[in-house]
Amino acid sequence: MKIFSNLLLLLLLFTAASTPGNLSPVPKPWPERFHALLYMNLTDAKLQLSDLWYDWPRGRNVNIFQKQLGVLLYDIEWDNGTSFYYTLGGKGQGGSCEVMEFEVGIPRPNFLDGAEYLGTEVADGFLCNVWQKVNFIWYYEDVETQLPVRWDFYDGISSHVMKFEANVALPDSITQAPPYCFGEVQLVKKMDVATTGVNGDNVIINPFGKIRRLIS
Numbered sequence: 001m002k003i004f005s006n007l008l009l010l011l012l013l014f015t016a017a018s019t020p021g022n023l024s025p026v027p028k029p030w031p032e033r034f035h036a037l038l039y040m041n042l043t044d045a046k047l048q049l050s051d052l053w054y055d056w057p058r059g060r061n062v063n064i065f066q067k068q069l070g071v072l073l074y075d076i077e078w079d080n081g082t083s084f085y086y087t088l089g090g091k092g093q094g095g096s097c098e099v100m101e102f103e104v105g106i107p108r109p110n111f112l113d114g115a116e117y118l119g120t121e122v123a124d125g126f127l128c129n130v131w132q133k134v135n136f137i138w139y140y141e142d143v144e145t146q147l148p149v150r151w152d153f154y155d156g157i158s159s160h161v162m163k164f165e166a167n168v169a170l171p172d173s174i175t176q177a178p179p180y181c182f183g184e185v186q187l188v189k190k191m192d193v194a195t196t197g198v199n200g201d202n203v204i205i206n207p208f209g210k211i212r213r214l215i216s
């Protein structure tokens with residue numbers, strides 16, 4: 001892992017030193033608030049839908065996962081590093097909660113700054129500009145509309161954007177974690193940069209196929 005981090009660092013330094021010409025397209029920054037409906041293919045080829053509600057001004061990134069023929073899982077991520085993962089249903093009726101502490105916040109709207117342009121490619125039937133960042137995320141943006149079409153992570157998780165609405169926000173009431181997230185039995189996991197796997201240049205992924213960023 002350490003070696004991997006060092007390699008990434010070298011890669012970053014190399015990229016920074018090689019001052020590319022300014023002719024390549026750059027990814028459009030994320031709107032400060034948006035809703036996206038994602039179709040996700042996970043590393044074990046299991047599928048899920050995700051309602052992604054990104055809200056930079058509120059410091060909140062929400063994923064509501066519908067696992068195929070499975071549970072509806074809420075994942076409320078705060079910029080202070082805390083994430084609440086829960087299902088509804090109440091104690092003893094299927095409701096569960098896990099709280100995790102990451103040493104990282106939510107991604108900045110411009111988290112793709114500095115990504116390497118790879119050219120165009122047809123993805124999901126759309127002609128896209130493609131970038132990769134730190135061999136970690138591959139990002140496909142529609143050439144015509146500049147909307148994100150798809151992003152893939154190094155570990156094989158791919159997210160396909162089925163719907164993208166800028167400037168909409170999720171009501172706060174929906175993001176309030178249920179009381180059983182705050183009981184004594186909650187499981188708190190510390191996920192730091194080392195256990196999270198890969199980091200560099202403000203991009204980081206946790207094991208659930210999402211992006212967080214380094215807080216510092």
Ligand SMILES: *[C@@H]1O[C@H](CO)[C@@H](O)[C@H](O)[C@H]1NC(C)=O
Nearest residue numbers: 041042043044045046047156
């Ligand atoms: C999910 O990804 C795996 C591995 O890339 C692929 O074999 C499979 O066909 C994909 N499934 C769907 C429904 O896209």
Ligand SMILES: *[C@@H]1O[C@H](CO)[C@@H](O)[C@H](O)[C@H]1NC(C)=O
Nearest residue numbers: 078079080081082083101177
């Ligand atoms: C982070 O913010 C959330 C929402 O306000 C809060 O519930 C949580 O306790 C905070 N975490 C820390 C470590 O302060």
